[in-house]
Amino acid sequence: xxxxxxxxxxxxxxxxxxxxxxxxxxxxxxxxxxxxxxxxxxxxxxxxxxxxxxxxxxxxxxxxxxxxxxxxxxxxxxxxxxxxxxxxxxxxxxxxxxxxxxxxxxxxxxxxxxxxxxxxxxxxxxxxxxxxxxxxxxxxxxxxxxxxxxxxxxxxxxxxxxxxxxxxxxxxxxxxxxxxxxxxxxxxxxxxxxxxxxxxxxxxxxxxxxxxxxxxxxxxxxxxxxxxxxxxxxxxxxxxxxxxxxxxxxxxxxxxxxxxxxxxxxxxxxxxxxxxxxxxxxxxxxxxxxxxxxxxxxxxxxxxxxxxxxxxxxxxxxxxxxxxxxxxxxxxxxxxxxxxxxxxxxxxxxxxxxxxxxxxxxxxx
Numbered sequence: 001x002x003x004x005x006x007x008x009x010x011x012x013x014x015x016x017x018x019x020x021x022x023x024x025x026x027x028x029x030x031x032x033x034x035x036x037x038x039x040x041x042x043x044x045x046x047x048x049x050x051x052x053x054x055x056x057x058x059x060x061x062x063x064x065x066x067x068x069x070x071x072x073x074x075x076x077x078x079x080x081x082x083x084x085x086x087x088x089x090x091x092x093x094x095x096x097x098x099x100x101x102x103x104x105x106x107x108x109x110x111x112x113x114x115x116x117x118x119x120x121x122x123x124x125x126x127x128x129x130x131x132x133x134x135x136x137x138x139x140x141x142x143x144x145x146x147x148x149x150x151x152x153x154x155x156x157x158x159x160x161x162x163x164x165x166x167x168x169x170x171x172x173x174x175x176x177x178x179x180x181x182x183x184x185x186x187x188x189x190x191x192x193x194x195x196x197x198x199x200x201x202x203x204x205x206x207x208x209x210x211x212x213x214x215x216x217x218x219x220x221x222x223x224x225x226x227x228x229x230x231x232x233x234x235x236x237x238x239x240x241x242x243x244x245x246x247x248x249x250x251x252x253x254x255x256x257x258x259x260x261x262x263x264x265x266x267x268x269x270x271x272x273x274x275x276x277x278x279x280x281x282x283x284x285x286x287x288x289x290x291x292x293x294x295x296x297x298x299x300x301x302x303x304x305x306x307x308x309x310x311x312x313x314x315x316x317x318x319x320x321x322x323x324x325x326x327x328x329x330x331x332x333x334x335x336x337x338x339x340x341x342x343x344x345x346x347x348x349x350x351x352x353x354x355x356x357x358x359x360x361x362x363x364x365x
Contacts, residue, residue: 001206005100006055012093013051016076019044019083032086040082047075054097063108069101106228110210114198118187121196121216122364125161125189132158133257142268145259147295152256152331160255163188164363166356171201175347187363190258192217193248193280213244218281220244222308238283239305239312246285249278250300250319253289254332254357297321297333306340316341327357 022029023041036044050072057065073094080087080094133154138146149155167184184199197213209232211224220240224233252258259266259276267275269288277286287302304317318339325334338350358365 002059005096006059008093009051009055009058009097012076012090012097013048013055015090016044016048016051016079019079019087020048032083034083034086036083040079043075043079047072047079050075051097058100058104063111066101066104066108069097069104073098073101103227103229106225107210110212110225110228114196114212117212117214117216118196121187121189121194121214122162124192124194124216126191129161130158132156133260137260140266141259142266142274144268144270144272144291144295145266145274145289148289148291148297149256149259151295153326153329154256157257157329158360159190159260160257160359161190162360162363163190163255164356164358165254165354168353168355169199170351172347172349175345175349179351188248188251188255190255190261193245193261193263193278195248195251213247215244215248218245218283235308237308240308241281241283242285243305243308245278245280245283246287246302246304246317249276249285249287250302250317252276253297253300253319253321254354255359256330256332296324296331325354327354328359328362330357330359332357 018029018032019036020041021027022032023036023038023044050068054065054068054072057068077091077094080090133149133156135155138149141149165186165188167186169182169184170179171182172179180201180203182199182201184197186195186197188195194216195214199211200208201211202208207227209224209226210228211222211233214221214223218241220236220243222233222235222240223231226232258264263278263280265277265279267277269275272292273288273290275286275288277284285302285304287300289297290299290301292298298321300319302317303314305312306315306317318341320337320339321333321335322337323333323335324331326332332354334354336352336354337348338352339346339348341347
């Protein structure tokens with residue numbers, strides 16, 4: 001689709017050159033019946049140049065390409081109105097360029113919002129210390145949690161204060177829908193529990209949506225915009241606060257040193273499972289971690305609100321861990337499936353692949 005759009009813009013720019021050619025008398029242009037003066041011919045040339053500049057900026061995915069696109073549309077459309085009899089059909093390409101430019105503007109605005117929110121979140125984190133995790137730090141933990149921290153490679157490593165997780169995923173918004181591909185980046189802070197998760201999901205060649213989940217100061221928020229422009233979800237509230245806290249709790253598998261957080265209480269359930277309760281702000285949430293014989297986390301489950309509506313009910317939310325990789329010397333889950341489960345249905349809605357994790361100072365680079 002990008003190639004077809006670029007071809008359209010290029011041809012649209014070439015057509016504008018006809019006004020320049022006629023205005024300067026370089027060649028007879030039978031398609032244009034109205035007289036064109038040299039100043040007007042120069043404006044047609046300028047419009048063609050701006051359109052070509054827009055095509056180049058769009059191809060290079062420059063973040064300000066939308067601005068050039070809007071300028072090109074305004075200049076072109078003014079000329080089309082002046083020479084409406086000859087040029088009216090060129091309005092159609094301008095409408096398409098306008099639409100694409102508005103979507104690019106929406107992406108720019110959405111990205112700026114995420115960047116500002118991420119910067120504000122990261123400021124709440126303490127400067128990374130040189131203190132490393134030692135065996136004595138594990139004394140108060142349940143035995144399976146101790147084994148997890150040992151096998152993960154966390155011993156001898158500095159505590160994690162900030163993490164950046166780069167993800168690819170397949171998602172379903174409803175159980176019967178087709179799977180959609182997604183790319184996401186998440187920044188998490190552990191001193192003051194919080195995260196910013198931004199995702200872009202391709203629905204088809206024309207439609208996509210940008211999403212941002214946020215957990216900060218004990219409050220959760222979910223924002224989704226169609227093509228980065230049209231809000232379709234903008235949720236916050238107590239149920240979302242609790243659900244987002246439980247999500248943060250489950251995602252501790254990507255930063256194992258959080259198991260030592262003063263905000264956590266642990267309870268041994270068996271030789272291979274432990275219950276964690278996270279208390280932060282005015283909200284408390286719990287979940288159960290299950291471990292295999294090697295000490296790896298294999299599953300996290302919690303009774304979590306599915307949604308934020310007044311009638312939303314707690315359902316079993318499960319993170320099944322399918323595979324592991326090592327990032328910066330720490331072994332963490334790299335492939336995770338998330339499932340909502342109730343007596344009537346089991347719906348796996350997310351298949352997540354972790355591509356990279358960076359910790360502490362590396363997360364900021």
